[in-house]
Amino acid sequence: MKVLLVGGGGREHALARTLSRSPLLTRLWCAPGNPGIAEVATCVPIRAEDIGALVAFARDQAVDLVVCGPEAPLTLGLADRCAEAGLRCFGPSAAAARLEGSKSFTKEICDAAGVPTARWARFTDSAAARDHLRVQGAPIVVKADGLAAGKGVVVAQSVAEAEAAVAAMMDDRAHGEAGAAVVIEECLLGEEISFFALCDGTQALPLAAAQDHKRVGEGDTGPNTGGMGAYSPAPAFTEALRDEVMARMIRPTLAEMAKRGTPFRGVLFAGLMLTAEGPKLIEYNVRFGDPECQVLCLRLRGDLLAALLAACEGGLDAVALDWSPDPAVVVVMAARGYPGTPLRGTAIGGLDAAAAVPGATVFQASTVAGPDGTVLADGGRVLGIAATAGSLREARDAAYAAVDALRWPEGFCRRDIGWRALG
Structure with a gap:
């Protein structure tokens, strides 16, 4: 092919x-x-x-x-x-991609299909949004309704912070037209999980779960990013929870989309919160996560191409994919200034040394080739330094050993990827 x-x-x-x-x-x-x-x-x-x-x-x-x-x-x-x-x-x-392109569309699908999710409201008027915030109180979540490259979500710990997010999105257009409307949601508490399923329009094949680290700072502090690292498997996500998510979220969503004449084919990425009341949907994405895809690919056994073809043509029931029990960890190396304005054009050294660490793999993200063959940073999240090993701690140690082999003083990373599982 x-x-x-x-x-x-x-x-x-x-x-x-x-x-x-x-x-x-x-x-x-x-x-x-x-x-x-x-x-x-x-x-x-x-x-x-x-x-x-x-x-x-x-x-x-x-x-x-x-x-x-x-x-x-x-x-x-x-x-x-x-x-x-x-x-x-x-x-x-x-x-069908509106499941990611519009937060409010996803909420409407959830309501119609009975998918458990946070209480929500949509606003196109910033004054009305601020009035709603004052009634609801904090903590509360403000989301740009449209696509904002993973940066259009603010988990506000105070009403003032939430009002500032509304002003930035709706009045200042910090995310362009994506923030012309906002969705304001109840703040769910618990562990956040990324779960993936292949879909052919009617059937769904569960893949695996990972845990992402959205905030830029260690201890989950600072602003949200596109993701600063991930690990898989996620110990908090049991087989019983996987079966519950498939039964209460993925399959009802597929049925509702098909009922509307827009069957979903592709990979459905469910961002979940494991709350005290059970798993609830935070949002859907319509593609593999980044950086979750990196750890899933490292653990995958079987032919991914054959599975993707089956999702296009139907017949996922005949596909069998297996997963290595060895954990995988990826640490994102970002350019100084991210998630604001990143420093571009700096040379990255030590890539071969990083890849030579036992169990390590180097994924390039925002890079370009320099005129002399060097690799240059060309965006915010620049590298994904990943590793697999027999335990999560060993995998994390290998990933950070590969990070330390790099020669890129203009880059930074979080040093606590996997902290929820490792303490």
């Missing part, structure tokens, strides 16, 4: 590395890719949001399967355009 992978981050590096090992694969391209991805795929200079150019390339190269990594191309209709061109695409239609 000839495959075009869309995207150029750490998630796509993990997917490219995994897909490259499939016995079904004959050729792998990635658009736009990055220097790390170039080691296992042919990178083509097409932006992930350039839907027309992606479809034209896939058609010209007789691509058998387009695999979309990030959410933006899906919300822009990549899967729809591929279908019009007679191409298979792993990922939902634009209508």
